[in-house]
Amino acid sequence: MGENAIIWIVALIGAVPGLLALIIQLFKVKKQNKKIESDITAQITKAASTMLDHMKEQIESLEDDIRVLKCESMSNKLEIVRLISGINRLIAQIRALRHEPVWTPESSIESLLDS
Numbered sequence: 001m002g003e004n005a006i007i008w009i010v011a012l013i014g015a016v017p018g019l020l021a022l023i024i025q026l027f028k029v030k031k032q033n034k035k036i037e038s039d040i041t042a043q044i045t046k047a048a049s050t051m052l053d054h055m056k057e058q059i060e061s062l063e064d065d066i067r068v069l070k071c072e073s074m075s076n077k078l079e080i081v082r083l084i085s086g087i088n089r090l091i092a093q094i095r096a097l098r099h100e101p102v103w104t105p106e107s108s109i110e111s112l113l114d115s
Contacts, residue, residue, distance in 0.1 A: 087105055094101045 084105055084107075091101050091104055
């Protein structure tokens with residue numbers, strides 16, 4: 001064997017532990033990266049779940065508010081119908097006395113109920 005061959009063999013024998021260490025380190029880094037990705041994914045999932053729960057609570061609260069507002073709206077419409085009916089009766093009384101009222105409502109009960 002030539003002197004160059006011996007140098008190459010010695011160099012390869014010296015390089016093998018370094019190459020093995022490099023390969024082992026690459027596998028460790030890859031494993032650590034997977035763990036880091038897994039941890040980040042878990043944190044994002046937890047944050048998204050918390051946000052989703054909060055949004056669900058807000059939606060339920062808004063739906064409750066809508067139900068209350070619909071009830072109030074219906075109650076207000078019924079009160080307006082009652083008032084318009086009273087106004088129409090008063091207008092009829094004024095006309096029965098052969099006078100013309102100075103004011104009459106522009107909207108009818110029917111148009112209110114259609115809305």
